[in-house]
Every structure is written in structure tokens, then in C-alpha cells.
Amino acid sequence: MKRLITPLTGADVExxxxxDRLLLSGKVYTAxxxxxKRLVDLIEQNKPLPIDLEGQVIYYxxxxxxxxxxxxxxxxxxxSYRMDPYTPPLLALGLKCMIGKGPRSPExxxxxxxxxxxxxxxxxxxxxxxxxxxxxARVIAYPDLGTEALRELVVEDFPVIVVNDxxxxxxxxxxxxxxxxxxxxx
Amino acid sequence: MRQISCAxxxxxxxxxxxKANSELGPDVMCALEGALAQEESPVGRDILRQILDxxxxxxxxxxxMCQDTGMAVVFLxxxxxxxxxxxxxxxxxxxGVRQGYTEGYLRKSVVADPLRRVNTDDNTPAVIxxxxxxxxxxxxxxxxxxxxxxxxxxxxxxxxxxxxEGLRRFVLEQVERAGPNPCPPVVVGVGLxxxxxxxxxxxKKALLRPLGEEHPDPFxxxxxxxxxxxxxxxxIGPQGLGGRITALAVHIEVYPCHIxxxxxxxxxxxxxxxxxxxxx
Numbered sequence: 001m002k003r004l005i006t007p008l009t010g011a012d013v014e015x016x017x018x019x020d021r022l023l024l025s026g027k028v029y030t031a032x033x034x035x036x037k038r039l040v041d042l043i044e045q046n047k048p049l050p051i052d053l054e055g056q057v058i059y060y061x062x063x064x065x066x067x068x069x070x071x072x073x074x075x076x077x078x079x080s081y082r083m084d085p086y087t088p089p090l091l092a093l094g095l096k097c098m099i100g101k102g103p104r105s106p107e108x109x110x111x112x113x114x115x116x117x118x119x120x121x122x123x124x125x126x127x128x129x130x131x132x133x134x135x136x137a138r139v140i141a142y143p144d145l146g147t148e149a150l151r152e153l154v155v156e157d158f159p160v161i162v163v164n165d166x167x168x169x170x171x172x173x174x175x176x177x178x179x180x181x182x183x184x185x186x
Numbered sequence: 187m188r189q190i191s192c193a194x195x196x197x198x199x200x201x202x203x204x205k206a207n208s209e210l211g212p213d214v215m216c217a218l219e220g221a222l223a224q225e226e227s228p229v230g231r232d233i234l235r236q237i238l239d240x241x242x243x244x245x246x247x248x249x250x251m252c253q254d255t256g257m258a259v260v261f262l263x264x265x266x267x268x269x270x271x272x273x274x275x276x277x278x279x280x281x282g283v284r285q286g287y288t289e290g291y292l293r294k295s296v297v298a299d300p301l302r303r304v305n306t307d308d309n310t311p312a313v314i315x316x317x318x319x320x321x322x323x324x325x326x327x328x329x330x331x332x333x334x335x336x337x338x339x340x341x342x343x344x345x346x347x348x349x350x351e352g353l354r355r356f357v358l359e360q361v362e363r364a365g366p367n368p369c370p371p372v373v374v375g376v377g378l379x380x381x382x383x384x385x386x387x388x389x390k391k392a393l394l395r396p397l398g399e400e401h402p403d404p405f406x407x408x409x410x411x412x413x414x415x416x417x418x419x420x421x422i423g424p425q426g427l428g429g430r431i432t433a434l435a436v437h438i439e440v441y442p443c444h445i446x447x448x449x450x451x452x453x454x455x456x457x458x459x460x461x462x463x464x465x466x
Contacts, residue, residue, distance in 0.1 A: 019229060021229070021232060061253065062253060062254075062293065063253050063293075064250050064253045064255060064291060064292060064293040065291040065292075065293065066291070067249070067291050073249075073250070073253065073291060073293070074244075074249060074250045074251070074252060074253045075253050076252055076253050076254075078254070078334070079333075079334050079337075079367050081367075101334075101366060101367070101369070101425065102334075102365070102366045102367040102426070103365060103366060103367075103426075121366075121425060121427065123233050123236045123237060123240070123425055124252075124334065124369035124425060124456070125237065125240070125251065125252045125332075125369045125456050125457055125458045126236045126237055126239075126240040127240070127250065127251065127252045127253040127254075128240050128243045128244040128247070128249050128250065128251055128252075129236060129239055129240035129243055130240075132243070146305070147293060147294075159236065161229060161232075161233075161425075161427060163427070171229075171427050171428065172365065172366055172426055172427065174428065175227070175229065175421075175423060175426070175427040175428020175429070176365075176420070176421045176422050176423065176426065176428050177421065177428075178227075178421065178428050179226070179227060179421030179423055179428045179429050179430060180419070180420060180421030181419035181421065182416065182419045182420065
């Protein structure tokens with residue numbers, strides 16, 4: 001188990017390998033489909049983004065509503081492929097890590113290698129547990145998007161697993177191949 | 187004729203929405219414990235421990251186990267000797283969902299229109315299935331269904347010649363195609379027979395059967411066991427990161443069908459195999 005503090009440095013990322021179990025602490029931003037579309041629209045119009053992405057982490061999550069006195073509601077990862085079309089331009093601006101669940105497109109995997117970044121999985125459906133690792137949460141852009149607003153979280157020992165490292169490793173491929181006992185159904 | 191009031195139905199549906207989102211049945215927890223005992227992958231075991239911790243925490247604190255608190259699927263077994271009074275049954279169910287999701291801080295995940303996509307802000311309407319049965323009771327089951335697993339479901343109108351091998355192949359293809367997306371370990375609901383709309387309903391209904399309970403027909407019980415082994419041999423594993431346990435169970439529900447066809451449907455459920463029932 002490795003502990004890492006965000007924002008991540010180039011050296012942090014180079015050291016990571018698929019299958020590494022990480023505990024992340026520090027600032028993490030949340031964004032899903034609608035917020036991604038807005039960020040990429042701004043990039044295409046050469047306008048400034050509401051956040052500086054250099055070294056940062058984006059967590060794909062749409063939390064459930066927070067109860068009174070709670071920092072945030074249950075907050076597990078959503079399926080990542082929906083963000084694939086928007087991801088390479090964010091990586092080009094220095095984004096170093098994304099947290100979600102499920103495989104990414106070949107374009108995203110190529111961009112991870114090119115821009116030296118990683119993709120991590122959090123456990124889907126472990127939302128109550130993951131929310132306990134979120135110590136602060138505030139909406140910093142797009143409040144009209146509700147659960148999909150862009151939030152800044154402060155996390156402590158947030159557990160993730162490296163699925164795609166910057167060296168081309170892919171745990172979805174390698175993990176399933178290691179435990180497979182049959183031929184493909186294709 | 188026994189009377190049941192809409193007010194009671196509203197209260198019951200509302201409390202079932204809350205309970206289903208925070209408490210899994212002992213059958214599911216038991217299956218997850220069994221998965222942890224069998225899993226060989228260290229990453230897979232770590233994931234299963236997190237899942238078990240999460241589900242216990244949610245039940246203890248009465249909070250949702252997953253931020254995707256789903257679209258509410260409501261199954262009613264309505265006794266034919268029951269008279270529903272004091273309002274509209276469908277509206278009572280939706281009012282129960284509205285109250286449960288709003289007062290229980292559950293996520294509102296329903297849009298009013300599939301193309302224009304404006305959130306209804308109260309998680310209504312529910313998807314409602316009503317079956318009229320003998321008797322004077324009303325059995326209500328609420329099964330909140332998340333998007334990640336629902337999106338990985340599929341239906342095919344296979345020819346009769348496809349046979350058992352065709353069924354097997356279709357189910358395995360869907361699990362493999364779904365990979366990590368439906369949050370494995372999954373429960374695989376399989377509908378077989380009926381017609382186009384019936385087979386999808388059967389696949390959904392198969393998800394309600396308690397884990398550990400086999401099909402009453404030994405022929406299908408065997409098929410369920412064999413399919414489970416074949417699915418777990420795919421190696422997809424917990425969260426798709428590789429391992430022995432990809433599915434906790436395969437449930438097949440069957441109905442007679444037309445001589446020309448063999449409809450088959452696969453409805454995936456994530457490890458948060460949520461449903462709660464009350465009888466009025």
C-alpha cells in the first residue's frame with residue numbers, strides 16, 4: 001500500500017505500476033459527463049478553466065445528497081467510458097490522475113502514455129465507505145449541474161487501485177488474463 | 187372485500203425505498219462472504235473486503251450503500267380480493283418513491299424524457315409491475331436499480347436451433363462484454379422464453395430470487411450451476427481487475443414460448459443486489 005499526496009508530481013506518476021494499491025490524500029476535483037463537456041468547450045474556445053489542472057486528480061462521481069452535518073453523501077465512482085471523449089485535452093493540460101471504474105478507450109490509454117498520467121479505479125458500489133475518506137467538499141463551478149457540479153474535495157487515505165499506468169500497463173487486461181480458464185467467447 | 191388505503195401504500199413504498207438502499211439481504215451478504223473465502227486474487231480480496239465493510243457501514247448508519255440509488259422498480263402482487271381505496275394506486279406508488287427519495291437523501295437519477303433529459307428531481311416515476319394473484323394481501327417489493335449494471339443488459343430473439351448452447355453462449359458473451367462496468371461480482375438474471383417483452387421481465391424478476399436458492403426444475407438448476415462456473419472461469423473478477431469471482435449467482439426464469447422462437451434476456455445486477463419486500 002502506497003501513500004500519495006496530491007497534487008501529483010511527474011516522479012510520483014512514473015513510480016506507479018498497475019495493481020498498486022494507493023491511499024490518496026489532499027485535494028481532488030469531481031467532474032462527470034456534463035462538467036467535462038463544459039471544460040472541453042472552454043478549452044476549444046481558448047478560455048480559462050475554473051481550475052488549474054497541473055498535477056491534479058479528477059474523481060468521476062455524482063454523490064448522493066449530503067445529510068445535515070455530513071460533509072458529502074455516499075460517493076462511489078461512476079463508469080468512466082462516458083468521459084473518454086473529453087479526457088485527452090484535459091491530460092494535455094497537466095491532469096495527472098483520474099479515478100473511476102471500468103475500461104478506457106484506446107485514445108485515453110495513448111494519451112496517458114503521451115502525457116505521463118495514470119487511471120485508477122475506486123471500488124464501485126463502496127460509496128458509503130469511500131465518503132468517509134472525504135473530509136471536505138465544496139462546489140467550485142457549475143452549481144446548476146447539481147450532483148454533477150464541479151467540486152473540490154479534500155480526501156484522506158482515499159483507497160484506489162492503479163489500473164492504467166504511464167508505461168502502458170492495463171490491469172483490466174492483465175488481471176482477467178491471469179485468472180482466465182477458458183477460451184474467448186468471440 | 188379487504189380494503190387497503192393508498193396512504194398505507196405510500197408509507198410502505200417510502201420506507202422500502204430507504205431500507206432497500208441501505209440494507210442488503212442476508213443472502214447477499216452471505217454470498218459476498220463466500221466470495222471472499224474463495225477469491226485467490228489479492229486485489230480481488232481487498233475489493234471484496236471493501237465491499238463487505240461498505241455494506242455493513244451502510245446498514246449500521248442507515249445510509250445508501252451506493253451513490254447511485256437507482257431507478258425504483260416496484261413489483262406488486264395484488265390479491266384479487268383487495269380493494270384499493272383513498273386514491274390512485276399508481277400515484278400512491280410514485281408518491282411513496284417521491285417521499286422516500288426526497289426525505290431519505292437518496293440521489294435523484296431519473297430524467298423526464300430520454301432525449302431532452304431534464305431531471306424530475308424526485309426520482310419518479312417508478313417502473314411498476316403489477317401481478318394479480320389470489321387472496322386478500324398486497325405484496326410490495328422495491329428494487330432500486332443502478333445505471334451501471336442496467337446499461338450492460340441485453341436481449342436477443344434466438345432461433346429454436348440455438349438451443350442450450352446458444353443460450354450459454356449469449357449469456358457468456360454479455361458477461362464478457364460487460365467486463366468491469368456492472369460492478370462485479372454481479373448477479374446474472376436470465377429470462378428465457380415467453381416473447382419479446384416477457385423475456386425482459388423474466389430476467390429482471392430472476393434478480394429477486396434469494397441467492398443460494400436454485401431453480402426448482404433440476405434441469406435449470408444444473409444449467410445455472412454450469413453457467414456460474416463458466417462465467418467465473420472468464421477471470422474478470424471483483425471490479426473486473428482479475429480474479430475467481432465474477433458472479434455470485436446465475437438465476438434463470440423460464441416461460442413457454444412460440445414454436446418459432448427462443449427469446450433470451452440477460453439483466454445484470456451489481457454486487458449491491460438490492461430489494462426489500464413488505465406484505466400488507
